[in-house]
Amino acid sequence: MGETTRLAGRYRLLNPLGGGAVRLAFDEPAHRDVVVREVRVPPGLLDRAVRDARRVAGLRHGCLVPTVDVVxxxxxxxxxxxxxxxxxxxxTVMARGPLPATQAARAGVCAMAALSAAHAAGIVHGRVNPGNVLLTPTGRALLTGFGLPQPELRPSADLWSLAxxxxxxxxxxxxxxAPAPGTDPLRSLIRAMLDPAGPPPAEETAETLLSLAVDGSP
Structure with missing residues (x-):
């Protein structure tokens, strides 16, 4: 982050959140807290990075953390x-231990819905991991942390990462x-999604997760 303390004349940078590239900030004109993330840009690709970041910022879905600006x-x-x-x-898992299967399935439903919206817009997330799934106090799960679009990645890469x-x-x-064994439906689905031959169809995966989130059975 260097010596940068304010962006675009309005976002005052505050304390880091997690990794050093993400920080809490205060939007002074709007009088609200925001989160600012620096996107690492390879040399010579700044213009493309800006274009791609604005494209991702245009995504709107209830399971995505909304982007309000690209600076x-x-x-x-x-x-x-x-x-x-x-x-x-x-x-959450590091502090409290693994989640119950139903709660994990609910998080999966939200992440899957967010990914489906991104994929429909031709955008592959590329960085789905436990640090980029946010669990809210109300029980919702929100996906964040989009990286720069990588043309060589396919949506199936996001499904593997979600698994x-x-x-x-x-x-x-x-x-x-060696994924953990287990005969319960969620672990069986996870192993199928991790199969090197490729995950089940996205629609089938979403339907199974929804069933598991509602009543614990597919």
């Missing part, structure tokens, strides 16, 4: 998002080379 300053791209109260899935995230949610660890 270009100090040869860097800064994404300004609404401040949402809650804790990441990663921090790894759900595995962390119920096991407290990444799947590694």
């Amino acid at each position: 270009v300053e100090h040869d860097a791209v800064w994404v300004v998002m609404e401040f949402v109260s809650g804790a990441s899935l990663e921090r 790894a995230t759900l595995h962390f949610a119920v096991e407290g660890r990444p799947p590694g080379a």
